[in-house]
Amino acid sequence: VVPGETALAFYKAKNPTDKPIIGISTYNVIPFEAGQYFNKIQCFCFEEQRLNPQEEVDMPVFFYIDPEFAEDPKMAKVDLITLSYTFFEAKEGQNLPLPGYQ
Amino acid sequence: PLSLAGECSAFKERFMECLRDSGYESGACRQRAMAYLECRMERQLMANEPLEKLGFKDLIDEKSEAKPEK
Numbered sequence: 539v540v541p542g543e544t545a546l547a548f549y550k551a552k553n554p555t556d557k558p559i560i561g562i563s564t565y566n567v568i569p570f571e572a573g574q575y576f577n578k579i580q581c582f583c584f585e586e587q588r589l590n591p592q593e594e595v596d597m598p599v600f601f602y603i604d605p606e607f608a609e610d611p612k613m614a615k616v617d618l619i620t621l622s623y624t625f626f627e628a629k630e631g632q633n634l635p636l637p638g639y640q
Numbered sequence: 641p642l643s644l645a646g647e648c649s650a651f652k653e654r655f656m657e658c659l660r661d662s663g664y665e666s667g668a669c670r671q672r673a674m675a676y677l678e679c680r681m682e683r684q685l686m687a688n689e690p691l692e693k694l695g696f697k698d699l700i701d702e703k704s705e706a707k708p709e710k
Contacts (some may be wrong), residue, residue, distance in 0.1 A: 544695030545666040546673040548652060579694065580677075580686055596652055600677065602695060 542605035544579065549597045549623055553589035560588045561625045563597075568620045575607040576621065586628050597623075648679035674699055 539545045553559045562585070567573035580600040589595065599621070607613050655672040662668035674696045680686035691700050 539666045543667055543670075544673075546655065546669075546676065548656065596646070596649065598652075598676070598680075600673075600694070 539603060541575070541603040541607045544600060544602045547599045547601070547621070549599065550594060551589065551597055551625060552594040553591060556591045558588060558590045560586050560628045562586050562628045563623045563625045565599075565621060565623050568622070569616060571612060572603075572607070572616055572619045575604040575610075575613070576619070577602050577604055647683050647685065648676055651676040651679045670696065671699060 551561075551563075565578075565581070567576045578599060578601045580598070587595075601621075603619070651672070655669055655676050658669035658672045659666070666673075674691060674694075677686065677694060678691070681688050691697075
């Protein structure tokens with residue numbers, strides 16, 4: 539991937555259970571300092587997504603690395619940026635126990 | 641939105657094939673990336689944006705300069 543050039547990447551998600559799952563995903567960029575240069579143009583994140591039992595979907599992310607990345611001396615040694623996604627299950631009306639309070 | 645029916649999976653496969661063949665050089669596969677996004681936009685699986693604004697201006701300009709194909 540070249541800074542400034544738009545790029546497409548695919549993730550795949552599968553619901554291995556026998557119940558539909560509604561999830562939200564959030565992403566993370568490593569190294570942390572490279573995150574400021576990561577610009578996503580389109581992705582599947584933040585919105586709730588429903589996956590039926592055994593359903594598998596491709597999830598595209600369309601992004602670019604800000605060309606300023608190439609000018610930042612702190613990024614000179616960075617030649618690998620990792621984008622990872624975590625899928626959280628979104629449950630309605632979940633009552634989380636307050637730690638230490640009963 | 642999620643493409644649950646895999647409407648554009650053929651375009652995705654062509655793109656992935658290109659990535660594998662090129663040793664994962666993203667720049668070598670921009671034509672096929674563009675085709676994939678066009679597929680999604682045509683099927684309302686992605687907000688419509690002019691391709692020039694998605695970083696494909698050079699590919700669009702090439703297309704319009706080239707002689708019309710079959």
